[in-house]
Amino acid sequence: MNKGEKRILSVSEVNASIKGILEGIPFFASLVVKGEISNWKRYKSGVFFDLKDEKGARLSCTIWNDYLEYLPFSPKDGDEVLAYGKLSVYALKGRYSLSAFRLEKQGLGSSLLALEELKKKLSKEGLFDESRKRELPKFPKAIGIICGKDSAAESDLLKNISRRYPLADIYVFNAIVQGSLAPKSLLNAIEKASKAPLDVLILARGGGSNEDLSSFNDERVVRAFSSFPKPTISAVGHEIDVTLVDFVSDKRASTPTGAAELATPDLEELKETLLEDEKRLQGSLQKLISIKEAKLRSLSSRPFFLDPTSAYRLFEEKLENYRKRLHNQMESKLSFLALRLKKDQEKLELSSPKKTIGRGYSMLLDEKGEVLSSAQELSEGTRFKAILQDGIVKAISEGKEQDE
Incomplete structure (x- = not known):
């Protein structure tokens, strides 16, 4: 490589260098981080989760199975904890995370609170x-x-x-x-x-x-x-x-x-329900038909259905008996009324004015044919009739005389 020429690094070399630098710093070898657990996910090898704070910052974390069994509580999302561990770099992905070996619960995190x-x-x-809950439509x-x-x-x-x-x-x-x-x-x-x-x-x-x-x-x-x-x-x-x-x-x-x-x-369940309902309906109809058939057989065995004319004759006989009874009752009633009328007639005849006249009395009538019962009605010159046993006499009043 010539002087002044920059060295070309592979991605792996960069990530490996970062891993060596970060993991070699003593400060990152022993950390205590406070945060709220988020995205707690259990895998075969251990648990991966995030720690977050109220500013929204996040730190990826892991805790392996070797340490999980010694935790004094069961961590979950929303717990605020102190995480003890060291910074670890996954060179293949170029990601860093906190490799924790102990968690201490501090309470609930701000988001969970x-x-x-x-x-x-x-x-x-x-x-x-529950009173607000509505039924779902069927x-x-x-x-x-x-x-x-x-x-x-x-x-x-x-x-x-x-x-x-x-x-x-x-x-x-x-x-x-x-x-x-x-x-x-x-x-x-x-x-x-x-x-x-x-x-x-x-x-x-x-x-x-x-x-x-x-x-x-x-x-x-x-x-x-x-x-x-x-x-x-x-x-x-x-x-x-x-x-x-x-x-x-x-x-x-x-x-x-x-x-x-x-x-x-479920449409299939609905079909089965309809089939069951159909069977029940058919059973009910068959039962009803059987009951009606039995009733029909019972009715058809009665005399009227066996010989309809016999019922007609029986009805005719009853009607004739009713007619005779009515006739006899009417005759009896008429005879009673005739006898009663005869007695009333005899009583009436006994009280008739003609009978009284026949015994030597007379009856005076004014010109209108009304009975005169007082001398006050026969003023002088008044015309009247006197009915006697053997005839009628017309007369004129000469006035009233004083009683002696």
């Missing part, structure tokens, strides 16, 4: 109450899906919904589901979904670390999802992953496939 505070706040407002006509574009969650949902219940229309609203742009993208998707003619809405994404799922703990997203006008299903992460949207959704599924099963009836 903020999440707990938000959870308490929303719970106090009643957003998690036979939805339209199903909405909010998920990442071309994601495994989208593929699983489309496949399972179409297989189980192809009668439903599917509306897909793609959104960014991870990173700083995710909350706004999810809010836009929820707003679009609210304007579609949906019967149920599914919010889904696959598993990930707490950091990956943080968008589903965003207060704006949680509130928008909780106020969606139709029943909702959350399918975020795996069974062990729980986000705030899970608390406000009407139903929670551990996987996108589970969400598809919650949102739809």
Whole structure:
């Protein structure tokens, strides 16, 4: 190499040089780093995770199985810890990380504390109450899906919904589901979904670390999802992953496939149910037919059905008996009334004026034929008639005489 000519290094040589320099500095050989655990992932050889602080800075870390078993607690995302270890460089990738051998728990990290505070706040407002939960429609006509574009969650949902219940229309609203742009993208998707003619809405994404799922703990997203006008299903992460949207959704599924099963009836199961209902209906109809046939046989064995004319003759005989009874009752009644009339007539004749006149009395009548019963009615010159036993005498009054 000529003087002044720069040495050309390979990538491996650069990375190896950096590794030698950093790992050779005594300061980096014994570090104690304070931070909040994020992206805690267990592998066969050990655990890979990040430490982060309130400024958003991150440090990649590893802790191998030889040290894991001696930890006094079970670390998880959100724990604030002191990590003891040394700086290590992975030359092949040119990455440095903290190779930890001990962790001491300091409490909850700031992000987890903020999440707990938000959870308490929303719970106090009643957003998690069971009374707010709505029933999912049994036979939805339209199903909405909010998920990442071309994601495994989208593929699983489309496949399972179409297989189980192809009668439903599917509306897909793609959104960014991870990173700083995710909350706004999810809010836009929820707003679009609210304007579609949906019967149920599914919010889904696959598993990930707490950091990956943080968008589903965003207060704006949680509130928008909780106020969606139709029943909702959350399918975020795996069974062990729980986000705030899970608390406000009407139903929670551990996987996108589970969400598809919650949102739809199984068409095959529906067919089996219909077949069973058909069998039960046929059985009920057959039973009813048997009952009616037995009743018909019972009726057909009666005399009327065996000999209809006999019933007619019996009815005719009854009618004749009724006629005779009515005739006899009428004759008896008429005889009684005739006898009563005769007696009344005899009484009337006994009290008749003619009978009285026949016994030597007379009856005076004025010109109008009305009976005169007082001398006051016969003033002088008054014409009147006197009815006697053997005739009628016309007379004129000469006036009234005083009684002696």
